[in-house]
Amino acid sequence: MxxxxxxxxxxxxxxxxxxxxxxxxxxxxxxxxxxxxxxxxxxxxxxxxxxxxxxxxxxxxxxxxxxxxxxxxxxxxxxxxxxxxxxxxxxxxxxxxxxxxxxxxxxxxxxxxxxxxxxxxxxxxxxxxxxxxxxxxxxxxxxxxxxxxxxxxxxSPNPLGGDGLPAIGETAAADRIVYQVPNLTDATVAARYAGKHVVVAGSGHSALTALVAFAGLAERHPSTRITWLLRRGTVGAVFGGGEADQLPARGALGMRAKAAVEAGYITVVTGFRTEAVERGSDGRLVLLSSEGQRLEAVDEVAVLAGxxxxxxxxxxxxxxxxxxxxxxxxxxxxxxxxxxxxxxxxxxxxxxxxxxxxxxxxxxxxxxxxxxxxxxxxxxxxxxxxxxxxxxxxxxxxxxxxxxxxxxxxxxxxxxxxQPDDQSSCCGTPSxxxxxxxxxxxxx
The missing domain is CATH 3.50.50.60 (FAD/NAD(P)-binding domain)
Structure with a gap:
């Protein structure tokens, strides 16, 4: 051969x-x-x-x-x-x-x-x-x-559904859901999200990148609401190593996302595993978790779950x-x-x-x-x-x-x-x- x-x-x-x-x-x-x-x-x-x-x-x-x-x-x-x-x-x-x-x-x-x-x-x-x-x-x-x-x-992006499969109604709500980091430097794209209630689902670097971008949008358009949906029970070490990161830009990304949360631009919801997506009478979405939690009046969802x-x-x-x-x-x-x-x-x-x-x-x-x-x-x-x-x-x-x-x-x-709040046993020096x-x- x-x-x-x-x-x-x-x-x-x-x-x-x-x-x-x-x-x-x-x-x-x-x-x-x-x-x-x-x-x-x-x-x-x-x-x-x-x-x-x-x-x-x-x-x-x-x-x-x-x-x-x-x-x-x-x-x-x-x-x-x-x-x-x-x-x-x-x-x-x-x-x-x-x-x-x-x-x-x-x-x-x-x-x-x-x-x-x-x-x-x-x-x-x-x-x-x-x-x-x-x-x-x-x-x-x-x-x-x-x-x-x-x-x-x-x-092959992972879906919003908490069990690895699309949530009930997720496919039907495709007009309100994206699986990539939106380009908010594009005026047309930014207009889609400005002044809306936006949910970001995910805990990796794509999610952090989107959160930083949406926080900037909220600063320019104060009526914009951002909810960060996490499946894990605590935020823990999701922001990474900060100044200790051997990739400085990666550490800076986590610190910027953390600052946006602390500044009040982002509301964090933990322990939320989406089971269903419904559409209300006003056309907006309602997300339901497997534990019975409800997240209402959602205009747009960015699923960045890997x-x-x-x-x-x-x-x-x-x-x-x-x-x-x-x-x-x-x-x-x-x-x-x-x-x-x-x-x-x-x-x-x-x-x-x-x-x-x-x-x-x-x-x-x-x-x-x-x-x-x-x-x-x-x-x-x-x-x-x-x-x-x-x-x-x-x-x-x-x-x-x-x-x-x-x-x-x-x-x-x-x-x-x-995981308990102190996750240093796992992520003191993450990979x-x-x-x-x-x-x-x-x-x-």
Whole structure:
């Protein structure tokens, strides 16, 4: 199979980093992206500023590929927006990779050639087949010696419902609910929320970003009401490490959100697990919890409760996934927010990311399943290790080195429900938390 390409799914930050690593090692590769340009998912949150510096957002192999072509590295101490990350880095990287990146190609399935997931006979001697739907509705089969799924989780946001499924009435209220951080710098978008009762549901960095933005809107439009809905029983360490955070912008985000709450712009409601969404006679929403609580006269809801991997198109390959997180079984204990100590995530690479299906890997945010603690540099080291293994350099593949900045929020949706007020035992030195950019790095 040595003449067959390694297919990378997704032209986001981690997918393109994988391509750069493979290209540097002389491997035949093909990146498939369903969007019409690199970083298509990043472009959907173009207004959000990352809390990682440029120094942590450019993959080493990508830099080595770009600089000989005249590319200039942005200020290493700057903090780009999503738009800047895509324009100044991801699109030039895709251009440098040239015809090895295809756009308008949606991966809808991966299988072992001629065998469904049940068949053992001849499985290891057959290549993988990647089933593609093109932008014009056509179908294509691409034979591959390996597949790296770096498609992210952006297209699969968690619902408002407290049990992991949409609340009763949530789908019917879709005209009043968004699952992304609204761009309040856009006058049209801001007008939708100004003077309204807005509910923000979620406890991660996307939620904190939205709260800071809505607090600014409330300052300009005092009739705006903001309610912050938390499933956990207490606010606890949700604001992060503050000045102790090794990512200063991440710490500053938590402090700004905390200041907005203390200033009275935001009302906090804890222990609220939404069970139903009703529409009142005035057209406004009523949220009901599983404990009988009611939140009335709601105009708009921003659900920012994290993401989950879409595994539907991997149904015919053999994956070894943790029952709780839907992450690879060897990786899950290192990142599980329910149990791990919130210290630095251990270095991991091809060994932790391997599956029973040979030469198939989940990388980037998708590899973390439902765990919320992901940084771009984690994905870059993952794909460096995978590319080394595929090139036959096992020593380099297993020599994984990664040091992540500490003191981020480590608890995802549903974590810490019954924690006491003093949560220092868990989150005194939380782990590296996800970049806003990598809630889901690329569209499939």
């Amino acid at each position: 040595s003449d067959l390409p390694v297919v990378v799914v997704g032209a986001g930050p981690v997918g393109l980093a994988a391509a750069a690593e493979l290209a540097e090692r002389g491997q035949t590769l093909l990146v498939l992206e369903r969007g019409d340009h690199a970083g298509a998912a990043v472009a959907q949150w173009h207004h959000v500023r990352l809390f990682s510096r440029w120094a942590e957002l450019v993959a080493p192999a990508a830099r080595r590929l770009l600089e000989p072509q005249g590319w200039q590295h942005p200020d290493v101490d700057g903090y780009p927006t999503g738009e800047e990350w895509a324009r100044l880095y991801l699109r030039p990287l895709a251009d440098a990779l040239g015809e090895r990146v295809r756009f308008g190609a949606e991966v809808v399935g991966v299988a072992r050639r001629g065998r469904d997931r049940v068949v053992d006979d001849g499985r290891e001697s057959e290549p993988l087949t990647v089933h593609v739907r093109t932008v014009d509705g056509g179908e294509e089969r691409i034979t591959a010696r390996a597949v790296i799924d770096a498609s992210g989780t952006w297209t 993401f989950r991997p879409d595994l539907s198109w991997l149904s015919e390959v053999r994956l070894a996934l943790d029952a709780t997180l839907q992450a690879p079984v060897a990786l899950a204990p290192l990142v599980d927010p329910n149990v791990h100590s919130c210290g630095t995530v251990y270095p991991h690479g091809v060994k932790e990311l391997a599956h029973p299906e040979p030469n198939l890997y989940l990388a980037g945010m998708k590899s973390y399943g439902r765990a919320p603690t992901f940084l771009a540099m984690t994905g870059y080291e993952q794909v460096r290790s995978i590319a080394a293994a595929l090139a036959g350099d096992r020593e380099s593949a297993e020599r994984v080195e990664l040091v992540l900045p500490e003191t981020g929020v480590c608890g995802g949706s549903g974590v810490f429900d019954a 590296g938390a996800q970049d806003l950019s990598l809630s889901a790095p690329s569209a499939r």
